Amino acid sequence: MTDLATLDAYGVLTEPATLTIQRLLPGPVDRVWAYLTDGDLRRQWLAAGHMGTVPGSSVELVWRNDELSDPPGRRPPGFSEEHRMVCQITELDPLCRLAITWGSTGGVTFSLEPQGSDVLLTVTHHRVTDRATLLSVGAGWHAHLDILAARVAGEAPEPFWESWGRLKEEYERRFAD
Incomplete structure (x- = not known):
């Protein structure tokens, strides 16, 4: 069992190019799994899109980050209103573990x-070798998981x-060279 008193909201590098970030969320587990x-x-917290139900099936992710909070805030330069990605399920153990390509x-x-x-939700993003991508991914997972935590707690996200x-x-400070 995880020592919940020491749970930090920030992601950590568990390997040189692997980001791990955790959130303790109100249960039950089937509700978190549904999210x-x-x-x-x-x-409501990450990206819309259809997801298959067996390993090898596709997952469509459609980000519309402006819709995640009200107000959404000012979108930074270089980000579009919508971003899409098709992933594939590589591992699926319902209510326990889901792994996808990214x-x-x-x-x-x-x-x-x-x-x-x-x-306890643990998100592990593997082999993020580019520093700029790592910083964006770290901030992204952190912000998205904060929204998830607010949603499952019935609160409005920032x-x-x-x-x-x-x-x-x-994250630029935390992951300084």
Whole structure:
């Protein structure tokens, strides 16, 4: 069982190019699982899109970050209103573990572990070798998971883009060369 008193909201490099970030969320585990796998729930914190139900099937992710909070904040230069990516499920153990491919990186794994009435969600983003991508990914996962935590707690999330910008600066400090 995880020592919940020491759980830090920030992602850490568990290997030189692997980011691991955790959130303790209100359970039950099937509700948190639904926020990972159901496109309508996933769009409330990360990205919309259809997801297959077996390893090898596709996952469509459609980001519309301006829709994640009200107000969304000011979108930084270089980001579009919508971004799409098609991934593939590489591992699926319902209510426990989901792993998918992720662009040019080594993929993302979501693990769920019941902790009493709560659920520990661990997101591991593998083989992010480019520093700029690592900083963006770290801030992105952190901001998206903060929104997920707010959603499952029935709270309004803070403006996405302001959060992402502030977090990117913090990850630049934390992951200094």
